[in-house]
Amino acid sequence: MRPARLTALTTAAAVAALTAVTGCAEKSDAGDAAIKVAASDSACEVSKTEFPAGKVALDVENKGSKVTEVYVYFPDGRIVAERENIGPGTKAAITAEVKAGEYEIACKPGMKGDGIRQKVKATGGAAAEKRSPELDAAVAEYRKYVQAQADETTPTVKAFVDAVKAGDLEAAKKAYATSRIGWERTEPVAESFGDIDPKIDVREDGLEAGQDPAKDWTGWHRLEKSLWADGKIGDEEKKLADQLATDITEWQKKIGSAEITPTSMANGAKELLDEVATGKVTGEEERYSHTDLVDFKANVEGAQKAYELLKPVAAKNDPELAKQLDTQFAAMNTLLDKYRADKNTYEFTSYDKVGAPERKELSDAVSALGEPLSKLAAAVAK
Numbered sequence: 001m002r003p004a005r006l007t008a009l010t011t012a013a014a015v016a017a018l019t020a021v022t023g024c025a026e027k028s029d030a031g032d033a034a035i036k037v038a039a040s041d042s043a044c045e046v047s048k049t050e051f052p053a054g055k056v057a058l059d060v061e062n063k064g065s066k067v068t069e070v071y072v073y074f075p076d077g078r079i080v081a082e083r084e085n086i087g088p089g090t091k092a093a094i095t096a097e098v099k100a101g102e103y104e105i106a107c108k109p110g111m112k113g114d115g116i117r118q119k120v121k122a123t124g125g126a127a128a129e130k131r132s133p134e135l136d137a138a139v140a141e142y143r144k145y146v147q148a149q150a151d152e153t154t155p156t157v158k159a160f161v162d163a164v165k166a167g168d169l170e171a172a173k174k175a176y177a178t179s180r181i182g183w184e185r186t187e188p189v190a191e192s193f194g195d196i197d198p199k200i201d202v203r204e205d206g207l208e209a210g211q212d213p214a215k216d217w218t219g220w221h222r223l224e225k226s227l228w229a230d231g232k233i234g235d236e237e238k239k240l241a242d243q244l245a246t247d248i249t250e251w252q253k254k255i256g257s258a259e260i261t262p263t264s265m266a267n268g269a270k271e272l273l274d275e276v277a278t279g280k281v282t283g284e285e286e287r288y289s290h291t292d293l294v295d296f297k298a299n300v301e302g303a304q305k306a307y308e309l310l311k312p313v314a315a316k317n318d319p320e321l322a323k324q325l326d327t328q329f330a331a332m333n334t335l336l337d338k339y340r341a342d343k344n345t346y347e348f349t350s351y352d353k354v355g356a357p358e359r360k361e362l363s364d365a366v367s368a369l370g371e372p373l374s375k376l377a378a379a380v381a382k
Helices: 012-022 133-165 169-185 187-193 196-200 220-230 235-257 262-280 292-317 319-337 356-373 376-380
Strands: 035-039 044-046 050-052 054-062 068-073 079-086 091-098 101-107 116-123
Touching: 035 068, 035 101, 044 101, 044 116, 054 068, 054 079, 068 091, 079 091, 079 187, 079 262, 091 262, 091 376, 133 169, 133 235, 133 262, 133 292, 169 187, 169 220, 169 292, 187 196, 187 235, 187 262, 187 292, 196 235, 220 235, 262 292, 262 356, 262 376, 292 319, 292 356, 292 376, 319 356, 319 376
Parallel strands: 035 054, 050 116
Antiparallel strands: 035 044, 054 091, 068 079, 068 101, 101 116
């Protein structure tokens, strides 16, 4: 689930990872052309409410006392770009591509609710800035990748749903983690699919204020709690399994029309590393099943796929960055492989068996990868 909460950070290692991944002094290369966003606990001030369509850079500074996140929204509520986990007193850079039209920039102190919003407008022709053929090819190939992951997820979800509906607790537990791999790999662009993410992947503490867990909590983690914490499958769980299958089918159908850009791929990969730092490394994501390392590996694979497709342009614009990312992705994968007996399977060590020193090692590796990954969007937008 993409939205991460600072309250999930319960260890010093996790706090260190979050600080490193978000980048306390991030700044875009756009200089005076960047839109300055001053976020506080009660305001979201933007330096420009009108700007040329095309590649847009936001320099965000959190002047409040709460961790915040900043979003750029399409008029229909879909997300153009986002940056979560911006700590008090820290800065972050967001690079996005926008067409001419009206948008909203939202700051969310405490990372809750609809946030404090400012209406902005991108001006110019419909085709503000032509993208390079290399980046067009990267987006096309990434869309194929996402579609393939969704197509492969459908039967694995069916196996999980069938086990739940048959009341087979052990079979459902066995099928659970595998059914999530395709979704976890495509989470860099999860926000492109509207409300699918909160339907299928929200944790109980990720529900919005006013939502009732008994009525509004659906998806994998609701079933995870029933299977592991409650040890039961009843009529409600069977209904939830059917709903999960329906939502996965809806996701599968939306991929062809989802708004995917080079910068959304890059920003999404960075946001995914933030989520790994605040959810997977801490054990918060799969708190009942302890299958966090399966999600972790799939997340890294998805972020790496986005990077590899963008690499021809990124390496041309910033060769040193590409070298750093190659090195850190390799190190991350080598480290994760320590926790599985066979590199050809997704049978990972249960995360409750991973000790504090090992979690710190994973946290440090996420930080080392997250820092250069935060610069990818700017590199491909040059």
